[in-house]
Amino acid sequence: MIGLLLALAACSPSKRINKDEVQTLQNLQSHIQYLADDKLEGRRTGTNGEKLAMEYISSQFRATGLQPKGSDGYYQAFEVNEGKQIDPSTQFSINGILLQAGKDYFPLAYSANLKMEALPSIAVQEADMPWFVDLKDGLDENKNNPHFDLADYIYTNCKKAKDKGATAVILYNTSATDDKLVFNGKDKSETLTIPVLYIRKEAAAKYLKDPSATISIKFTVSLSEKKRTGYNVAGYQDNGAATTVVLGAHFDHLGYGEDGNSRNTSKEPAIHNGADDNASGTAALIELAKKLKSSKAKKNNYLFIAFSGEELGLYGSKYFTEHPTIDLKTVNYMINMDMVGRMPDSNHTITIGGYGTSASWSSVISPLVSNPLRVKIDSSGTGPSDHTSFYRKDIPVLFYFTGLHTDYHKPSDDADKINYDGIVRVLRHVTNVVDKMNAEQKLTFLKTRETQTTTTARFSVSMGIMPDYTWSGTGVRADGVSEGKPAQKAGLKAGDIILQIGEYKITSMESYMQTLGKFKKGDKPKVIYKRGKDNLETTVEF
């Protein structure tokens, strides 16, 4: 460690880093080396790696003299909803032979939780009995239909069966077409009042081969909500002021890539250390707390929050703004640092977002000549990080970011690629802004345009909404609607829940994205959405 620091200090020209910043630089190195170590296994929300990171950050806050400002000491717990899971008590036997859950069969996510025993015959569909439904007809008829949505077909047919008196639906497939059905816990279709089970091909061939037979079935379906708990870490510097500045950075990352948000090209799971994303911002936050502790700028209190759940869709910051530990009306502004560790040495460029969220920013951001940085301005108060949650509460924000790179969301985002000197420059800039704003009154908030989310960029069409990733109900809820984009032109507003586009039901984030992939520019599908208690309809033009 010491050798490394000496080597680095030796190759940093004294002009670039002030003497008193050498300690800061060394601290940043040890924070990032710890947070981005394999021992923390990628700091995935809800894991032991997250816990080790929380302990590290809170002990740093404590050492700096910050007061605990979570809901439980420095910590603030929140839940991440992961959809449904099959409980171990789920059982299914045919003629006394126990089938294996997952391998031989599975209940569908919208199945009712029920226990049942019956003696149905496979070929007979009568009221007050379980029905066997072969997917063969639907699959064969739609073999060449690119718009065929099997999930929707099954759901619709289960509802019909229920209306005709079926007490349960047992699905199987004798067609040569592979149905590719797997248990999809993220399917948020409304739960039915009857159980629905699917028997896989091999098991169906074994137990359901004689359609005229009467068989003895016995099953228990038990599905429950799958949840994990994440934790924000919050520390407070009370200056006895009327207003508070929130400084934030998320500390969670992708773990081994289990949540499907990795760009790892190899099939092998690997630890995503997230040195830039966002051990860099977390380390900067810890050092910023020390700087502001000794700062003369005391006209605001300072609340430092390390957020978790960001990579899953801003869960931590959203939870905080819904369950704040200080009065949000007293928040003057919020500064977020996410991925500040890769400043290019060639041009020293940083991007600062949120510039349009208050007219006051122009007075402090451009004239900072003492800190030679090229600043790219982005006016929008929204973006793919936690400041968005504060912007949604009408709080002026700034978002510091040193740019995307090829290691983004890959296992190769490691500590040895960090530009520590660059983080020191970012810190200098943030500290300058906070110092200069100290002389100002509480900032006035301005609404800005919405930025497009990256998730829709892959498709040829987009709705122009910012989806609420934390929404756990049916459909896709819009957190925001972009100016001049199809959704806004069709009259959709923030808070609306999209239930159907064209003929496609939107049951989850996944089905929303799949659906968008089915349209092209110029298409004018009907959109069904929920506003308050009403289901409304409009036409969107892509």
Ligand SMILES: [Zn+2]
């Ligand atoms: Zn990320």
